[in-house]
Amino acid sequence: MVNTFQVMKRINKTDLRLIYPSVLWGALWLCEASGFVFMLSEWRGYPQWHDLMSTETFRADALHFKFLYAFCISASVLLVVTAVVFRHSLLRSLELLKLADEERSIDAMREALSSALASFSVNTSDGYMSYDGCTVKVPPRVAVFLDALVLKEDHTLSLEELNGLFHARFYDGTESSHSRIRNMKCTVHKTLQDTPFDVVRDAFGNFRLVLKR
Template identity: 40%
Template sequence: MEHMKGCHLKRFFPALAWGVSCIFFLLVILFICYEYIDYRSLCNIGVVDDGIDELHTTLLSVGAGALACLFVIACVGLVGALRSLKVRPLKTEPVDAASVHSDLDAALQDLQIDKSGRCLVYRQVVISLSPRVTLFLDVLVRKENHVLSPEELNGLFYEGYYDGTESGHSRVRNIKYKVHIALQDTPFDVVRDASGNLCLVLKS
């Protein structure tokens, strides 16, 4: 879900641009129509010569027609952009869980968490960590299934770190984000599964 949010935001901008264009062209067309009505009233009382009247009428008609065409194009673009926002279900292929877990364990052989030095070492890459991220990764890497539930964070950090409230959820999202940043130069990442657990995975 968190990954989809970023994708949807980026896909929203074309629809917004087309929508603004539609509104702009519509307002300009309405303004021209209003001015044309006022202009015709001046012509009717003889303020404007007939020759100038015909020229102005032609220019206004051409301008309004061009803007109407642009308005239609913008509407078509808006409809297309809105259709592209629809979320299509992804086709999933069966995954061998044992194979995935084996690949993760093999890759973890090159990863070390230095608790005393508060850093992560992956091959030749050394990344400084905060004390909380160091503790989190140390426990997550050493766990057999490399999964931590939000409730386990209470024993890992302090009681009440995750209490089911919005503040608790926010703290879990915060630690996940910090770990994600710490792992960005490695092939690992931390994601949340369907149950909300924090899982160490290999980047696809």
């Protein structure tokens, strides 16, 4: 008994919230099925419909007809709600599958990027970039920028981090700072043109080191 109580305590509220709708749904259909069985058992002793309609002494039990009416209405409502819930669950499942595929794709891209970066190195002191045995001279600022991207765990740099690499006013929103960003991006693209890497900006304006598609 104590062990059972301890096991029940381990079930968190989130799990219970997931279980409650299913239990309630099953209980509703169980009540509906019980009502249907009860209705059949109550009407079992009645004559067939053609006998009833041809009998002058026919007196319909109003309670049974009301029960049948309520059963039909409740069954129809449950069927409609079941269809809606099934559609919602199906869409949710498809959405989760899509998210899982995207996560697997992102993980695969990260693994591929990490594998490719094993052959990539940047020498900020001498201003050299090396990939797969090929060494290229690069501007010092580009070398610092690429080295920072390689060292970051997510290979992403924000504009604030970019200011930290160079100086506080490297990007301050002015036209001249926009021009500096464009010039550096152009230089980085040219530097990486013979490698499988590229630098792009995401929806938040951050710089990301990625593999070329």
